[in-house]
Amino acid sequence: MTSSTSPSGAGARAGTHRRSSHRVGPLASDAVTAPVLDVDALLADPGTGIIVCCGSGGVGKTTTAAAIAMRAAERGRKVVVLTIDPARRLAQSMGIEELDNTPRPVVGIDTSTGGRLDAMMLDMKSTFDEVVETQASPEKARAILENPFYIALSSSFAGTQEYMAMEKLGQIHRQAQVDGTYDLIVVDTPPSRSALDFLDAPERLSSFLDGRFIRLLLAPAKGPARVMSMGFGLITGALTKVLGAQVLTDLQTFVAAFDTVFGGFRQRAQQTYALLQDEQTSFLVVAAPERDALREAAYFVERLADDRMPLAGLIVNRAHPTPPIGLSAEEAVAAAQRLERRAESERSDGSAEGASTLDDPALAEGLLRLHADHVRITERETSLRARFTAAHPEVATTVVPALASDVHDLDGLRRVGALLAGQPAERDLPEA
Amino acid sequence: MPETAAASSPDWAGVQLHVVTGKGGTGKSTVAAALALALASSGKNVLLCEVEGRQGIARMFDVDPLPYEERQIAKGLPATPGAAAPDGSPRGPAGTVFALHIDAESALLDYLAMYYKLGRAGRALDRFGVIEFATTIAPGVRDVLLTGKVFEAAKAGRRGKGVRQYDAVVLDAPPTGRITQFLNVSDELAGLAKVGPIKSQSDTMMTLFRSERTAVHLVTVLEEMPVQETADGIAELRATRLPVGGVVVNLARPHELDADDLAEVADGATEVEGLASDLAAAGLDGSPDELVDVADHLLRQGRDHAERLALETTQRALVDEFEVPTYELPRLAGGVDLGGLYELAAQLRRQGMA
Ligand SMILES: Nc1ncnc2c1ncn2[C@@H]1O[C@H](COP(=O)(O)OP(=O)(O)OP(=O)(O)O)[C@@H](O)[C@H]1O
Ligand SMILES: Nc1ncnc2c1ncn2[C@@H]1O[C@H](COP(=O)(O)OP(=O)(O)OP(=O)(O)O)[C@@H](O)[C@H]1O
Ligand SMILES: [Mg+2]
Ligand SMILES: [Mg+2]
Numbered sequence A: 001m002t003s004s005t006s007p008s009g010a011g012a013r014a015g016t017h018r019r020s021s022h023r024v025g026p027l028a029s030d031a032v033t034a035p036v037l038d039v040d041a042l043l044a045d046p047g048t049g050i051i052v053c054c055g056s057g058g059v060g061k062t063t064t065a066a067a068i069a070m071r072a073a074e075r076g077r078k079v080v081v082l083t084i085d086p087a088r089r090l091a092q093s094m095g096i097e098e099l100d101n102t103p104r105p106v107v108g109i110d111t112s113t114g115g116r117l118d119a120m121m122l123d124m125k126s127t128f129d130e131v132v133e134t135q136a137s138p139e140k141a142r143a144i145l146e147n148p149f150y151i152a153l154s155s156s157f158a159g160t161q162e163y164m165a166m167e168k169l170g171q172i173h174r175q176a177q178v179d180g181t182y183d184l185i186v187v188d189t190p191p192s193r194s195a196l197d198f199l200d201a202p203e204r205l206s207s208f209l210d211g212r213f214i215r216l217l218l219a220p221a222k223g224p225a226r227v228m229s230m231g232f233g234l235i236t237g238a239l240t241k242v243l244g245a246q247v248l249t250d251l252q253t254f255v256a257a258f259d260t261v262f263g264g265f266r267q268r269a270q271q272t273y274a275l276l277q278d279e280q281t282s283f284l285v286v287a288a289p290e291r292d293a294l295r296e297a298a299y300f301v302e303r304l305a306d307d308r309m310p311l312a313g314l315i316v317n318r319a320h321p322t323p324p325i326g327l328s329a330e331e332a333v334a335a336a337q338r339l340e341r342r343a344e345s346e347r348s349d350g351s352a353e354g355a356s357t358l359d360d361p362a363l364a365e366g367l368l369r370l371h372a373d374h375v376r377i378t379e380r381e382t383s384l385r386a387r388f389t390a391a392h393p394e395v396a397t398t399v400v401p402a403l404a405s406d407v408h409d410l411d412g413l414r415r416v417g418a419l420l421a422g423q424p425a426e427r428d429l430p431e432a
Numbered sequence B: 001m002p003e004t005a006a007a008s009s010p011d012w013a014g015v016q017l018h019v020v021t022g023k024g025g026t027g028k029s030t031v032a033a034a035l036a037l038a039l040a041s042s043g044k045n046v047l048l049c050e051v052e053g054r055q056g057i058a059r060m061f062d063v064d065p066l067p068y069e070e071r072q073i074a075k076g077l078p079a080t081p082g083a084a085a086p087d088g089s090p091r092g093p094a095g096t097v098f099a100l101h102i103d104a105e106s107a108l109l110d111y112l113a114m115y116y117k118l119g120r121a122g123r124a125l126d127r128f129g130v131i132e133f134a135t136t137i138a139p140g141v142r143d144v145l146l147t148g149k150v151f152e153a154a155k156a157g158r159r160g161k162g163v164r165q166y167d168a169v170v171l172d173a174p175p176t177g178r179i180t181q182f183l184n185v186s187d188e189l190a191g192l193a194k195v196g197p198i199k200s201q202s203d204t205m206m207t208l209f210r211s212e213r214t215a216v217h218l219v220t221v222l223e224e225m226p227v228q229e230t231a232d233g234i235a236e237l238r239a240t241r242l243p244v245g246g247v248v249v250n251l252a253r254p255h256e257l258d259a260d261d262l263a264e265v266a267d268g269a270t271e272v273e274g275l276a277s278d279l280a281a282a283g284l285d286g287s288p289d290e291l292v293d294v295a296d297h298l299l300r301q302g303r304d305h306a307e308r309l310a311l312e313t314t315q316r317a318l319v320d321e322f323e324v325p326t327y328e329l330p331r332l333a334g335g336v337d338l339g340g341l342y343e344l345a346a347q348l349r350r351q352g353m354a
Helices: A039-044 A061-074 A088-094 A124-135 A138-146 A148-156 A160-179 A197-209 A212-222 A226-243 A245-277 A291-306 A329-348 A361-391 A410-420 B028-039 B056-061 B104-116 B119-127 B130-136 B141-154 B176-183 B185-190 B197-209 B224-239 B259-267 B272-281 B288-320 B338-350
Strands: A050-054 A078-083 A116-121 A184-187 A281-287 A311-319 A397-401 B017-022 B045-050 B071-075 B096-101 B168-172 B214-220 B244-252 B326-330
Touching: A039 A061, A050 A061, A061 A078, A061 A088, A061 A116, A061 A184, A061 A281, A061 A311, A061 A410, A078 A160, A088 A410, A088 B224, A124 A138, A124 A148, A124 A160, A124 A245, A138 A148, A138 A245, A148 A160, A148 A245, A160 A184, A160 A245, A245 A281, A281 A291, A291 A311, A291 A361, A311 A361, A329 A361, A329 B272, A361 B259, A361 B272, A361 B288, A397 A410, B017 B028, B017 B176, B017 B224, B017 B244, B028 B045, B028 B056, B028 B168, B028 B214, B028 B244, B028 B338, B045 B056, B045 B141, B056 B071, B056 B096, B056 B338, B104 B130, B104 B141, B141 B168, B141 B176, B141 B185, B141 B197, B176 B214, B176 B224, B185 B197, B214 B224, B224 B244, B224 B288, B244 B288, B259 B288, B272 B288, B326 B338
Parallel strands: A050 A184, A050 A281, A078 A116, A078 A184, A281 A311, A311 A397, B017 B168, B017 B214, B045 B096, B045 B168, B214 B244, B244 B326
Antiparallel strands: B071 B096
């Protein structure tokens, strides 16, 4: 695995969207200050044509992509959001529980500013099938679609989902350029094993299809390749021994049939890659304030810089805001313990219920312990984020607090959108 | 076996292979590691395997990246001192946890060398990119190689020089969405290798995976999507006749308030002044006004907490409907370091998982 250790270079756009106003809310008490990611400025910029939300598994990529798309639409952009495996209830509320690979208008969006929002859920297999169908003659396409190797490749090849997401992005982008249906495409990314898979997928698929072995399988059909054939005899022998002869025959059929579409695949992978590098594209790296998620985010930031892909910033999602009161975890626990002892001694003194000087010690004690737990979490999160910022001081950041409930409807998305833009609703503001 | 009382024996005493799956990010690796530590007691040897190529074990145990080789990485959780262990904890000295990082490429070469004595041809395969091909695409082959290595480590009557027999193997497995396919190796290959040696080997593996000596545990957090995924995973495993083990509820929030207090806090029914005076009685510094502010904040915090817990309660009820043994691990406020792993291991043992 290669990863850059270069300390700088990310954040090609950092600076352009910096907000100068002083910010209230969770960020106000940050010890280490990263530049603020101004989401509204990013969305208002007509030069922003594609936003890619990426990050490690479960951090909130889908939620963020949907929330950003919705905010952009309600601020006048013509938006389509491409989601991948959204939670069932979220998909229902956006009207995209059907897997038909076509963007559908989301009902319930405020369109008074002239914007619109379409949404779709990616169907990996039919996207792949469509590519084959457009690249090969009908008979050849049928032969490919029925081959067991194709079926496996299109449904379980590591990286297929990533590649198909990029393929779909390319398709929608080309279409939008022709008919102007959308001026902003927001893309969610699959829950990759590692955040890096996502960038590597197009390259991996095309280099796989380009691999030595595949070439070799094609070689006998393509005339004289004597030197190769000797080795080839040896390996077909070995393969037959391990897998059985049928497998090899299926494989050869598949490769021969697929050969015609190789060129198309490679070319498209290159186009997608170029599109991701284009200055109209903005990457948003989403992370939870956890060690592993932030480590992945750091890799990703470095990798984007290496590949000259434009990073807009980091979204720290599901963070616990620093409490506005200065009560430390230790003090809170000590106070809870004193209450416990006092309540106990009152009980053992046998004093009547009503005689107690305390109101509801169990409640006070519980709330103090909860506070201690909360403070420990915020302290850990703050130090993890400080570490990230120390290594990547140029990465603009916005913090979205953990909401008390899941985000599964349009109101929830609107709320997350406002938090992303640093404009929390009344109920989300920490009390002063 | 030191334990005789059936009541105090752990829930999975006869299980040789513990497979740990769950939705991504719910804590599979953490739980697998804690389970391995919990199982390694009374001189037992436990092997912890990872197959996703991420060196998560090395990071959790704070050791150098693991090679394709069994390595000793930690001592198990020490047994409870004292003769009787009323909570079912095993007695005697701690056992040892070994770890193995399995990658498909090494497993394939290993496999070819072991079963086919493919010296020259094996190297030729590598040179022509077949190894790369077979391990990246050939459907199922990758999974068979990974599971094959796990099988090899877990099977009884392992022989050879320097080969260790493990009392238990814990697998940090792929996520729920892929677990059935991953373990159901013979079906996965059915479309491809209908006959031949790979086919018959995968059948032998299935015999272990489907037996009582295997348990597939699912890790979840009490949120809608992970619980739903757990339900789907259990149904899928059962449909494939793979043995469902326990459900580990991870990252559970603390229960510092009883049900009445929670309801009161959720309704906003608590009097701020009463709480403030209790805080003063608890010895918190501050003027009466300041303490009212603190009380006010604690109540807000409590209300958010109550809202979250209410969601957790709904999800826990769904988990209970699965009718499988359930274990619960707290969210460690300070994060999971090596000490935290032992803490979680102790919890698992106290709850009878190991
Ligand atoms: N700020 C937030 N506060 C509370 N819950 C949140 C927040 N952001 C996301 N969630 C919840 O977290 C869960 C995971 O979010 P989401 O599906 O967006 O993650 P993801 O990164 O797309 O996951 P995957 O990698 O599995 O695709 C969802 O249930 C979502 O409602
Ligand atoms: N009980 C816990 N308390 C606190 N933090 C935890 C707990 N369990 C897991 N974590 C943390 O949550 C994060 C995810 O855990 P882990 O890596 O075990 O999940 P996973 O399911 O293996 O993830 P992946 O799907 O990426 O392999 C880690 O940062 C881990 O330290
Ligand atoms: Mg998602
Ligand atoms: Mg893991």
